[in-house]
Amino acid sequence: MNTPKRYTITAALPYTNGPIHIGHLAGVYVPADIYARFKRLTGNDVAFICGSDEHGVPITIKAKKEGVTPQDIVDKYHAIIKQSFEDFGITFDNYSRTSAKIHHETASEFFKTLYDKHEFVEEVTQQLYDEEANQFLADRFVTGTCPKCGHEDAYGDQCENCGSSLNATDLINPKSAITGNVPTLKETKHWFLPLNKHEEFLREWILKGHKKDWKPNVYGQVKSWIDDGLRPRAVTRDLDWGIPVPVPGGEGKVLYVWFDAPIGYISATKEWAQQTGKDWEPYWKDKDTKLLHFIGKDNIVFHCIIFPSMLKAEGSYILPDNVPANEFLNLEGNKLSTSKNWAVWLPDYLKDFPNQQDVLRYALTANAPESKDNDFTWKDFQARNNNELVAIFGNFINRVVVLTNKYYDGIVPEPSVFSEVDETTLAAVKAYPAVIESSIERYRFREASQELMNLARLGNKYLADEEPWKLIKTDEARTKTIMFVALQIASALATLSEPFLPFTSEKLKQILRLAQNDNKVSSSDSTKENCIENLWTEISSKDVLLPSGHTIQQGKPELLFTKIEDQTIQEQLDKLEASKKANEAANKEVEPQKDTITFEDFTKLDIRVGTILEAEKMPKAKKLLVLKVDTGIDTRTIVSGIAESFTPEEVIGKQVTVLVNLAPRALRGVESEGMILMTETPEGKLVFVNPDNAVKSGLPIS
Numbered sequence: 060m061n062t063p064k065r066y067t068i069t070a071a072l073p074y075t076n077g078p079i080h081i082g083h084l085a086g087v088y089v090p091a092d093i094y095a096r097f098k099r100l101t102g103n104d105v106a107f108i109c110g111s112d113e114h115g116v117p118i119t120i121k122a123k124k125e126g127v128t129p130q131d132i133v134d135k136y137h138a139i140i141k142q143s144f145e146d147f148g149i150t151f152d153n154y155s156r157t158s159a160k161i162h163h164e165t166a167s168e169f170f171k172t173l174y175d176k177h178e179f180v181e182e183v184t185q186q187l188y189d190e191e192a193n194q195f196l197a198d199r200f201v202t203g204t205c206p207k208c209g210h211e212d213a214y215g216d217q218c219e220n221c222g223s224s225l226n227a228t229d230l231i232n233p234k235s236a237i238t239g240n241v242p243t244l245k246e247t248k249h250w251f252l253p254l255n256k257h258e259e260f261l262r263e264w265i266l267k268g269h270k271k272d273w274k275p276n277v278y279g280q281v282k283s284w285i286d287d288g289l290r291p292r293a294v295t296r297d298l299d300w301g302i303p304v305p306v307p308g309g310e311g312k313v314l315y316v317w318f319d320a321p322i323g324y325i326s327a328t329k330e331w332a333q334q335t336g337k338d339w340e341p342y343w344k345d346k347d348t349k350l351l352h353f354i355g356k357d358n359i360v361f362h363c364i365i366f367p368s369m370l371k372a373e374g375s376y377i378l379p380d381n382v383p384a385n386e387f388l389n390l391e392g393n394k395l396s397t398s399k400n401w402a403v404w405l406p407d408y409l410k411d412f413p414n415q416q417d418v419l420r421y422a423l424t425a426n427a428p429e430s431k432d433n434d435f436t437w438k439d440f441q442a443r444n445n446n447e448l449v450a451i452f453g454n455f456i457n458r459v460v461v462l463t464n465k466y467y468d469g470i471v472p473e474p475s476v477f478s479e480v481d482e483t484t485l486a487a488v489k490a491y492p493a494v495i496e497s498s499i500e501r502y503r504f505r506e507a508s509q510e511l512m513n514l515a516r517l518g519n520k521y522l523a524d525e526e527p528w529k530l531i532k533t534d535e536a537r538t539k540t541i542m543f544v545a546l547q548i549a550s551a552l553a554t555l556s557e558p559f560l561p562f563t564s565e566k567l568k569q570i571l572r573l574a575q576n577d578n579k580v581s582s583s584d585s586t587k588e589n590c591i592e593n594l595w596t597e598i599s600s601k602d603v604l605l606p607s608g609h610t611i612q613q614g615k616p617e618l619l620f621t622k623i624e625d626q627t628i629q630e631q632l633d634k635l636e637a638s639k640k641a642n643e644a645a646n647k648e649v650e651p652q653k654d655t656i657t658f659e660d661f662t663k664l665d666i667r668v669g670t671i672l673e674a675e676k677m678p679k680a681k682k683l684l685v686l687k688v689d690t691g692i693d694t695r696t697i698v699s700g701i702a703e704s705f706t707p708e709e710v711i712g713k714q715v716t717v718l719v720n721l722a723p724r725a726l727r728g729v730e731s732e733g734m735i736l737m738t739e740t741p742e743g744k745l746v747f748v749n750p751d752n753a754v755k756s757g758l759p760i761s
C-alpha cells in the first residue's frame with residue numbers, strides 16, 4: 060500500500076477487572092495515541108478505536124469473590140478506565156465496551172456467518188469439570204503446571220511464564236480455581252476454529268509477506284507458533300457470562316472471550332460511524348485502508364494468528380498491515396503485577412502528580428519497551444523530567460518567551476541578515492518533521508521522542524551560544540535576528556510536540572498564540588492530496604512559521620515543566636516498599652500443626668483472665684516490660700517481651716490471657732511468674748489475646 064486512504068488504528072481492549080497502570084500506558088496506549096495524533100496532524104482520515112473487554116472468566120471470579128454481579132464489576136472499571144484515558148489525553152475516536160448491544164449483535168452475526176460457511180469444527184470433547192461447583196473449568200477457572208515450561212501456576216488458557224497458549228486439558232496436575240478440587244472430565248460440545256486449516260495462508264501472509272516490516276519480536280513469536288504446528292482452537296465456552304452461542308446446541312454456552320473481544324474493534328467502529336454519520340465499512344473492508352493493532356506481547360497470538368484467521372474465514376475484511384506489539388515494562392526491577400499491587404496506577408499517579416500527564420507520557424515513551432522488556436524506575440522518571448523536560452525543553456521556551464516580552468513587548472521582531480549559524484539552524488529545523496515522521500512510521504516512538512528533544516536541545520544550544528542577553532547592550536539588530544530564529548524553533552516545537560506532549564503543546568500554542576488549525580479531515584472521501592497543507596509539513600515547507608509583528612502572550616509565561624524533588628520520588632519508592640512488605644506478609648507460610656496432645660495434657664494448663672495493674676520498662680532491656688498482673692488468685696509480677704510493640708501506658712488496665720501455672724523463671728534478675736498470651740502479625744506487631752468483653756479477673760479459660 061503506497062498511500063492509504065484512511066487509517067483504522069486499534070488499541071488493545073483493556074480487561075475490566077481493575078484500573079490500568081503505567082505498563083498498559085507504555086506498552087499500548089501512548090504509542091497508539093502518538094501514532095493516531097501524528098496521522099491526524101498530517102491530514103489523514105483516522106479512526107482510533109478501543110473499548111472495554113468485559114467478558115471472560117476472570118471477571119466472573121472477581122464478582123464471586125466480591126459478592127457482586129459481573130455487570131457491577133465491569134460497570135465500575137469501565138468508568139475508571141475510560142476516565143484514565145481521557146485524563147492522559149488518549150484521543151480515541153470511540154471508546155466502547157463489549158457489553159454494548161451493538162457488540163453483542165456484531166459478534167453474534169460474525170459467529171453465525173462462520174458457522175453458516177462451515178468454518179468451524181464441531182466436537183464433543185472431554186472438558187475439566189468441578190463437581191462441587193457444578194461447573195466446567197476453562198481458562199482462568201483452572202490452574203496447573205505448564206506442559207511446555209514447567210511453570211506451576213499456569214492458567215487453563217495461557218502460561219504467563221512462557222507465553223504459551225494452552226487448552227485447560229493440557230495442564231499437568233490441574234486444580235479448580237473455584238474450590239481447589241482436582242477436576243474430573245466430562246463431555247461437552249464445542250465449536251473449534253481449525254487454525255491448522257489457515258496455516259498456509261498465515262505462512263504466506265506473515266512469514267513471507269511481512270518479514271521485513273513487522274517488528275522482530277512479533278515476527279519471531281508468530282514464526283515459532285506456526286512452526287510449532289497450529290491446532291483447532293475452541294471458540295465457545297460453558298459459561299453464563301458473555302455472548303450466547305447463536306446456533307442450535309449453543310444453549311448455556313457463550314463465545315470464548317478471545318473470539319468476541321477483537322470483534323469489539325469492529326463494533327466500536329460501527330458505533331462511532333453511527334454517532335458521526337459515517338460509513339463504517341471502508342474502515343474495515345476497503346483495501347486502501349491501513350489497519351493497525353497496537354498491543355502488548357501477551358496478545359500477539361490473538362492478533363496475528365486467531366483474529367486474522369477469523370477475518371480471513373469471514374471473507375469480506377481486510378487484514379492488519381502491521382501489529383507493532385511492545386514487550387513488557389517492569390517496575391523497579393520487578394514484573395508489574397495487579398494482584399501484588401506492584402504497579403503505578405494511573406488514578407494514583409494523577410493524585411500525586413496533578414497536571415503532569417505529559418511527564419509520564421514522556422518518561423514512558425523515552426524508555427518504552429519496544430524491542431525488549433524495560434524497567435521503569437522513579438529515578439529515571441525524575442531524571443527525564445528534571446534533565447530533559449525542565450532543563451532543555453522548558454528552559455528554552457521560557458527564555459524565548461521571557462526575552463521576547465522583555466525586549467519587544469511580546470512582538471516577534473524583524474530579523475536582519477542571517478548569519479551562517481542562523482541559516483544552518485533554520486535548515487536543521489526544517490529537517491525535523493521528516494526525521495520524526497520516519498521514526499514514527501517505523502513504530503520507533505522512543506527514537507521519535509528523542510528527536511523531538513534534540514530539536515529543543517538545538518534551540519537551547521543556539522540561545523546559549525548566541526547569548527542575546529549580552530548582545531542586547533551592543534547590537535540591537537543582531538539580537539532581533541537571534542530572537543526571531545529562536546521563536547521559529549519554539550513554534551516548530553509547539554506543533555511537533557503534539558503527538559508526544561499534547562498538554563504541553565496546547566499550552567505552548569497558547570503562549571505563542573499559534574492558530575489552532577483543525578486538521579481533522581471532514582469528509583470521508585478526502586484524499587491526502589487536498590490536505591497537504593498542514594501544520595506538520597508547513598514546518599518544512601514554509602520559511603517563516605511565526606512572522607515579524609505577530610504578538611505572543613504577554614506577561615510572565617506559565618512554566619511548562621517544574622522540577623521534581625528527591626523527596627517526592629522517595630515518597631513513591633516508600634509506597635512501593637510498603638507494597639512489597641504487605642506482599643511478603645501475605646505470603647508468609649502458616650506454621651504446620653504441632654504434634655497431637657491428649658485432653659489431659661491440655662487440662663494441665665491453667666489459663667485465666669488477668670488484668671494489668673502496673674507496667675514499667677525493664678532498665679537496659681529493649682524488649683521487656685515488667686508488669687503487675689491481677690490474676691484473681693493474687694497480684695504477681697510477670698516479665699513480658701512486648702516493649703517494642705507497646706508503651707507501659709498503653710497496657711495498664713488491659714485485660715489479658717495469662718498462663719498462671721508456668722514454672723517461675725528469672726529474667727534479668729526479676730522473677731517472672733506466668734506468661735501473657737500474645738500473637739504476632741506478619742509485620743511483626745504483637746497483639747494481645749484477650750476476652751472480647753470485660754470480665755472478672757481470675758476466670759479460667761478452658
Ligand SMILES: [Zn+2]
Binds near residue numbers: 222
Ligand atoms: Zn509455560
